Amino acid sequence: MLSLTDVCKGYATSEGRVAVLDGVSLSLAAGETLALTGESGSGKSTLLHLCAGLDAPDSGRIEVAGRPMGRSDAERAALRRGTVGLVFQQFNLIPSLDVAANLAFQARLAGRLDPRWLADLVAALDLDPLMARYPEELSGGQQQRVAIGRTLAVRPALVLADEPTGNLDEASGDRVMALMLRLVAETGTALLMVTHSPRLAAALDRRVHLRGGRLTC
Amino acid sequence: MLTGLSALLSHWARHRVQAALLLIGLALATALWTGVQAINAEARASYDRAASALSQDRLPRLVAGRITLADYVALRRAGWPVSPVIEGEATIGGHPLRLIGIEPLTLPPGAAAAGDPGDFLTGGVILSAEPLDDPRARRADLPLGTALTDIGVAAGLLGPDISYLLLTEDRAPPPGYALIHPSTTDLSQLTESFHLNLAAFGYLAFGVGLFIVHSAIGLAFEQRRAMFRTLRALGLSARALTGLLLAELLVFALVAGAAGVALGWLIAAALLPDVAATLRGLYGAGVGSELTLRPVWWLSGLGIAVLGMLASAGQSLWRLWRLPPLTPAQPRAWARESARAMRGQALAGALLLGGAAGLLAVPGLWPGFGVLAGLLLGGAALLPMLMAWLTRVGQRLSRGPVAQWFWADTRQQLPGLSLALMALLLALAANIGVGTMVGSFRSTFTAWIDQRLAADLYVEAADEADAARLLDWLGPGATALPMIRTTDGGTEVVGMVDHPLFRRAWPLLRALPDPWARLDAGDVFVNEQMALRRGLSPGDRVEQGVVAGIYADYGNPMPQVILSFDRHRALYPLPVLRYALITDIPAAAIRAAFPRLVVEDRAAIRRASVAVFERTFAVTAALNVLTLGVAALAMFASLLTLSALRLPQIAPVWAMGLGRGRLAQLEFLRTLALAALVCGLALPLGLALAWVLLAVVNVEAFGWRLPMLLFPGDWLRLGMLSLLAAGLAAALPVRRLARMAPGALLKVFAHER
Numbered sequence: 001m002l003s004l005t006d007v008c009k010g011y012a013t014s015e016g017r018v019a020v021l022d023g024v025s026l027s028l029a030a031g032e033t034l035a036l037t038g039e040s041g042s043g044k045s046t047l048l049h050l051c052a053g054l055d056a057p058d059s060g061r062i063e064v065a066g067r068p069m070g071r072s073d074a075e076r077a078a079l080r081r082g083t084v085g086l087v088f089q090q091f092n093l094i095p096s097l098d099v100a101a102n103l104a105f106q107a108r109l110a111g112r113l114d115p116r117w118l119a120d121l122v123a124a125l126d127l128d129p130l131m132a133r134y135p136e137e138l139s140g141g142q143q144q145r146v147a148i149g150r151t152l153a154v155r156p157a158l159v160l161a162d163e164p165t166g167n168l169d170e171a172s173g174d175r176v177m178a179l180m181l182r183l184v185a186e187t188g189t190a191l192l193m194v195t196h197s198p199r200l201a202a203a204l205d206r207r208v209h210l211r212g213g214r215l216t217c
Numbered sequence: 218m219l220t221g222l223s224a225l226l227s228h229w230a231r232h233r234v235q236a237a238l239l240l241i242g243l244a245l246a247t248a249l250w251t252g253v254q255a256i257n258a259e260a261r262a263s264y265d266r267a268a269s270a271l272s273q274d275r276l277p278r279l280v281a282g283r284i285t286l287a288d289y290v291a292l293r294r295a296g297w298p299v300s301p302v303i304e305g306e307a308t309i310g311g312h313p314l315r316l317i318g319i320e321p322l323t324l325p326p327g328a329a330a331a332g333d334p335g336d337f338l339t340g341g342v343i344l345s346a347e348p349l350d351d352p353r354a355r356r357a358d359l360p361l362g363t364a365l366t367d368i369g370v371a372a373g374l375l376g377p378d379i380s381y382l383l384l385t386e387d388r389a390p391p392p393g394y395a396l397i398h399p400s401t402t403d404l405s406q407l408t409e410s411f412h413l414n415l416a417a418f419g420y421l422a423f424g425v426g427l428f429i430v431h432s433a434i435g436l437a438f439e440q441r442r443a444m445f446r447t448l449r450a451l452g453l454s455a456r457a458l459t460g461l462l463l464a465e466l467l468v469f470a471l472v473a474g475a476a477g478v479a480l481g482w483l484i485a486a487a488l489l490p491d492v493a494a495t496l497r498g499l500y501g502a503g504v505g506s507e508l509t510l511r512p513v514w515w516l517s518g519l520g521i522a523v524l525g526m527l528a529s530a531g532q533s534l535w536r537l538w539r540l541p542p543l544t545p546a547q548p549r550a551w552a553r554e555s556a557r558a559m560r561g562q563a564l565a566g567a568l569l570l571g572g573a574a575g576l577l578a579v580p581g582l583w584p585g586f587g588v589l590a591g592l593l594l595g596g597a598a599l600l601p602m603l604m605a606w607l608t609r610v611g612q613r614l615s616r617g618p619v620a621q622w623f624w625a626d627t628r629q630q631l632p633g634l635s636l637a638l639m640a641l642l643l644a645l646a647a648n649i650g651v652g653t654m655v656g657s658f659r660s661t662f663t664a665w666i667d668q669r670l671a672a673d674l675y676v677e678a679a680d681e682a683d684a685a686r687l688l689d690w691l692g693p694g695a696t697a698l699p700m701i702r703t704t705d706g707g708t709e710v711v712g713m714v715d716h717p718l719f720r721r722a723w724p725l726l727r728a729l730p731d732p733w734a735r736l737d738a739g740d741v742f743v744n745e746q747m748a749l750r751r752g753l754s755p756g757d758r759v760e761q762g763v764v765a766g767i768y769a770d771y772g773n774p775m776p777q778v779i780l781s782f783d784r785h786r787a788l789y790p791l792p793v794l795r796y797a798l799i800t801d802i803p804a805a806a807i808r809a810a811f812p813r814l815v816v817e818d819r820a821a822i823r824r825a826s827v828a829v830f831e832r833t834f835a836v837t838a839a840l841n842v843l844t845l846g847v848a849a850l851a852m853f854a855s856l857l858t859l860s861a862l863r864l865p866q867i868a869p870v871w872a873m874g875l876g877r878g879r880l881a882q883l884e885f886l887r888t889l890a891l892a893a894l895v896c897g898l899a900l901p902l903g904l905a906l907a908w909v910l911l912a913v914v915n916v917e918a919f920g921w922r923l924p925m926l927l928f929p930g931d932w933l934r935l936g937m938l939s940l941l942a943a944g945l946a947a948a949l950p951v952r953r954l955a956r957m958a959p960g961a962l963l964k965v966f967a968h969e970r
Contacts (some may be wrong), residue, residue: 011960045966054872055959073959081874084766088966092869096625101618106873108618162966 001190002028002051007060009046020046022062022213033184033191035201044194047210048160051192052086053079066156082110082172085151085189087180089163091143093135098133099146107153114155121149122194125179129206141172148180152187159184161193165200177203221453222461224714228441238854239433240473242250243522243529245847246426247477249840251518252484253419256492257412258514259485276383278302279394280703282681283791284379292382293323297391299382300324303371307364310349314364318371321377324383378680395789398706415492417586418840421593421647423525425844428640430528433468436862438533445537459538468525474522478515483509484843490837493518505773519932559601559632566598577913585914589906595903596646597639600895604631604638607894619875619883626866627887630859632889637848637855641895641939642902644848648841649903650934655834655912662771666826668801671722672698672797674804677815681792687811688796695800699787699793708747709777710761712785718799723779727867729755737781746920747776761788771831849942853949856888860950867954868965877962881955892943896936918942 006025010019020043026032038044049055050062053069053076062069070076078157080086085106093102103122107113122128125145135143144164151159163214164180165173177200184191193204201207229236279299281288289301300323307316338790343349344357359365381397390396438445448458450567486508576584605628612624678684682801690699698719703714713719715733725732726745732755736742741762743753748767757764761778770777780788804816867880875883904927911923 027244045963049963049966052872076869077874077876077879079874080872086872088869090966092872092966094622094869095628095866097622101621101625101643105618105622109874151898217680 001032001065002026003061003063004047004050004051005061007047007050007057007062009043009050009055009057009131011177019213021050021057023136024210024213024215026215028158028190028192030190031185031194032037033181034205035204035207036192036194036210037196037198037201037207042210043213044210045162048162048192048194051158052084052103052160081106082112082154083157085154085156085159087144087147087159087161087164089166090127091135091140091147091167093143093146093150095135096127097134098131099127099133099135099138102135102146103127103131103149103153105149110154112154114153117155118153121152121183124183125149140168141174141176144168144172144176145179148176148183150187152183156189157188157189158192161191163194164195166196173200221448221457222465223345223459224444224448225441225465225886228437228444232437232440234857235433235437238468238850238857239430239437240432240476241850242426242429242847242854243470243473243526244477244480245850246423246430246525247474247518247522248480249426249670249847250419250521250861251478251481251514251842252488253415253422253840254517255481255485256489257415258488258511259508260412260492260496262509267770276385277380277387278397279384279390280397280791281394281787282792284382286377286379286635287617289379289382292391295391297382298385299369301379301382302386303375303378304374304380305371307374309343309345309364309374310351310354312345312349313362314345315362316343316364316366316371316374318366318368318375319366335942341367341725343370353658375797376680376913393790395791397703397789409814415836416843417589418647418837421643422840422847423521424845425640425643425847425851425919428636429847430526431532432636432851432855434526434530436859438530438537450940455538462530462534462537466530467523470523470526471519472660473526473938476520477522478518479516482510488836488839491832491839495829495832495836502832526630529560556715559635562598563602566595566600566602569595569598570784571595580917582914582917584874585909585917588913589908592902592905592909593643593646596898597643600629600639600642600898602893603890603898604628604635611890622870623883623887627891629866630863630887633862634844634852634855637852638850638891638895639949641892641943642899644841644845645896645899645935645939646902646906648845649899650906650910651837651841652931652935653904653907653925653928654915654923655837655910656928656931657907658771658915659830660926661923662830663827665769665771666823669722670726670823671718673800673806673819674798674802675700675817675822676796676798676807678794678811679813681794682809683813684792684794684796687807687814690810691798691800691802695798695802697798698798699782700795700796700797701782701789701791701793703785703789703791704775707776709773710785710789711777711779712782712789712928713779714782723768725766725768727755732766732954735763735765736779739763739781739784742766742779744768744770744773744777745922746770746773747778747920748879749916749920750776769921771923772826773917776920836880845942846936849939849946852892853946856947856950860953864962865965868962871962872966874892877957878955882953884954885944885951886953888943888947892939893936894940900932 003025007021008019009021010017012018024047026147027028036044036047046055050057051064053064056069056071056076064079070079076143094105104113104118107118122131125148127142127145127149130138130142130146135146138146144167148164159180161180165177168176180191183189191204193200195201207217256475282300286301289299292299301320302316305316307314309316312916341353342355343351343364343366344355344359346357346359347352347364348356348362349764353366353370357365373426382394384390422968445458449455453461489508497880569591571593573588576588576591579587607627608624608631611622615621642707676687678687691697696716696718698714698716699712704708713723713736720733723742725742729735729740732740732742739762741759741764743759743766747753747759748764751759753764753767754763755757755766759778761780761784768779786793804818807814807816833890863884871877908925911925916922
């Protein structure tokens with residue numbers, strides 16, 4: 001489902017170019033869940049962003065769902081609309097739309113809205129009473145449930161999650177995590193999740209650690 | 218303290234465009250205000266000069282068909298307290314002037330003109346405001362275009378006949394003479410509405426400019442909220458922090474104020490010649506076309522800049538004063554607070570509109586301007602609420618997710634953009650309102666003047682002998698209709714013969730049955746402005762007789778009464794020098810035969826009248842364009858500053874698969890959609906303004922009521938212009954978004970930690 005081969009990425013700073021990823025190779029099968037851990041600044045988010053096509057690698061090859069990552073902004077945007085789903089730490093709901101519109105937004109954007117599936121998701125995530133509310137009227141846990149629902153509504157082949165429970169207390173985080181893992185398992189979606197928590201990482205099929213721009217197991 | 222100040226100022230070093238916009242906004246606002254003030258101050262100084270220097274204009278006059286030196290001597294010997302004046306047009310030192318020759322010894326005390334009477338007697342001095350190339354000339358504080366001299370010098374230049382006698386005591390005229398009362402209105406009263414109009418535009422432009430300042434300051438305060446919190450936490454008191462910010466704002470205000478005053482001077486210098494020509498053409502007021510640098514003017518310019526800055530920053534400073542030291546930084550708190558205020562603002566807007574409607578019942582010019590202000594401010598205050606409603610309708614009507622997000626996100630941005638949109642609404646409504654008023658006036662005026670100028674030629678003889686020779690020369694093939702006019706007690710009194718030509722040229726707005734026969738029988742016609750000012754209707758009585766009809770008299774600020782020619786001659790035994798001619802003889806032939814005769818054809822008079830009209834509104838048009846320019850700049854300032862705050866809203870949508878190019882297109886489209894919605898809302902507001910200008914302000918200011926005509930072509934042009942301005946304003950922020958490196962958008966997610 002996801003394959004990275006010898007991916008390098010660096011950034012120019014006032015002190016010269018700093019390599020963040022230095023020949024990273026990784027593969028993730030359909031339905032598999034993988035935890036990506038590492039210290040702050042180790043390049044976890046950069047790796048996730050490259051997988052999502054939000055940024056382009058300096059060198060190396062990335063394939064998603066058996067197809068190489070496009071070079072153009074439009075090709076990568078098309079990938080994000082349908083194949084890849086993103087869950088952020090800060091939820092990143094669209095503040096101007098209510099919960100119902102937020103949930104359906106990405107699926108409608110991809111032209112893949114399935115009302116029955118969406119209704120199932122709403123029920124599974126217990127969002128029914130919140131549908132008419134706006135993001136600012138929701139708690140952190142509620143917002144993250146909406147963000148997960150929005151991502152899964154499009155039935156992506158791969159979900160990329162960046163510290164999805166980082167802004168939640170432990171109990172809420174556990175509830176959200178359990179829900180996401182259940183839905184991912186039910187739909188056969190692959191999951192790559194960045195986390196600091198060894199406890200959360202242990203709940204996933206595999207775990208890799210990023211240090212000095214390279215992956216270790 | 219200095220450390221704190223350097224920390225505060227470091228913001229501007231990193232946000233130079235914001236600093237530039239703040240300075241430009243305040244400088245433009247100050248420039249338009251001070252420019253108008255400079256023009257008004259120059260004109261008022263001219264009126265004061267005219268009022269103080271020519272006080273003999275305030276004495277009653279005795280007139281007759283011809284007054285000789287012998288007539289004057291006879292009256293003096295009979296004990297009449299009269300003083301002779303010879304007045305006429307003369308060219309001295311290359312300048313065409315109104316030359317007034319007075320007799321200093323018989324002029325009553327207090328009516329003496331500028332200068333020492335001794336000068337007149339000994340040196341034959343000619344006093345004038347302009348430098349004249351003549352050895353007798355000397356500069357004096359006189360109205361422009363006027364020269365004052367001893368009656369002997371005037372007799373040498375204009376001929377020996379006395380033009381009129383000043384009567385220094387109020388008594389009945391001697392036999393053979395008519396008494397003409399001085400005008401009770403002076404130039405400053407007559408031109409008040411014109412200057413009020415200019416001042417209103419100055420304040421409107423100033424207000425629109427302040428929207429930019431308020432927007433830039435609000436954003437700068439919001440962006441520095443975290444810094445304020447840190448400075449407070451590090452021990453800087455709220456008082457010290459507010460003091461430092463006040464000092465910072467004061468420096469900005471003085472720099473922008475100085476630039477604004479300089480720019481205002483240039484604007485005033487550019488507009489003054491048109492204003493001077495208008496005042497001369499419309500009111501006969503001599504106003505110089507050179508500006509004088511008055512300390513009061515530039516000091517008040519700096520003062521208004523400081524006041525404007527404090528008014529714009531007041532809300533932000535108050536919030537800062539109340540900010541607890543550990544309040545979390547909330548980058549969108551400013552917008553959210555504005556959104557909460559929307560409802561209260563809409564209520565205030567509705568109250569202002571209600572107040573404006575109530576003021577319609579109060580007569581007078583100032584209530585008229587109050588209605589205009591209420592309409593403009595009320596409309597602007599209601600705008601955010603209306604825009605929010607329209608975007609909600611747009612969201613409801615759209616089907617696709619992008620379209621729905623587009624409208625919802627537009628609504629989300631309204632608090633941040635509302636000030637710029639309000640500025641645009643004010644500028645557009647003022648343009649539509651003034652444009653409709655000027656267009657209606659232009660159409661009515663040109664149709665009216667075409668009707669009024671019915672004769673082929675209009676001639677004016679230097680004296681009655683010349684006039685008589687002309688009539689002989691013309692022969693029976695031409696019809697010469699005498700025209701006679703005098704001013705008595707501030708009212709123009711016209712003598713008119715009953716002729717089909719004049720019946721056609723003077724259509725009556727309202728009249729008693731058979732009005733022309735009534736005029737012959739001793740009734741009078743009055744112009745619309747006199748009827749409105751004095752509340753006259755046909756059948757009412759004025760000093761000269763019963764009002765038989767009321768006629769339109771556009772462009773004339775004076776009340777006017779028409780009598781039959783014979784009655785006029787009986788009341789005012791003046792020489793008849795002007796004639797309207799119905800003839801095939803070309804003007805050039807008459808000019809060749811009578812070189813001293815002033816001959817004008819219909820087309821020339823029409824051209825001159827229309828030119829006066831166009832000049833009258835040239836300044837208004839220029840201020841209109843400048844105000845629209847300031848509004849476009851306000852929009853640019855808001856879009857540019859908001860574009861930095863937009864990233865957290867745009868980045869998630871981009872992450873979900875909407876490319877930067879598409880997002881940039883949508884941002885551009887959003888700006889155009891907002892401008893189009895504002896245009897749509899500005900139209901009814903502008904038309905309401907036009908109606909108030911035509912039906913209330915014009916009637917009160919000038920005394921004429923005009924039909925309101927609509928000019929959809931102009932609205933379309935203005936709409937396209939505002940879309941172009943909005944497009945230009947959006948171009949830079951949109952280009953930035955389209956070319957934004959993914960890294961900049963990724964920072965939004967990176968900042969989450």
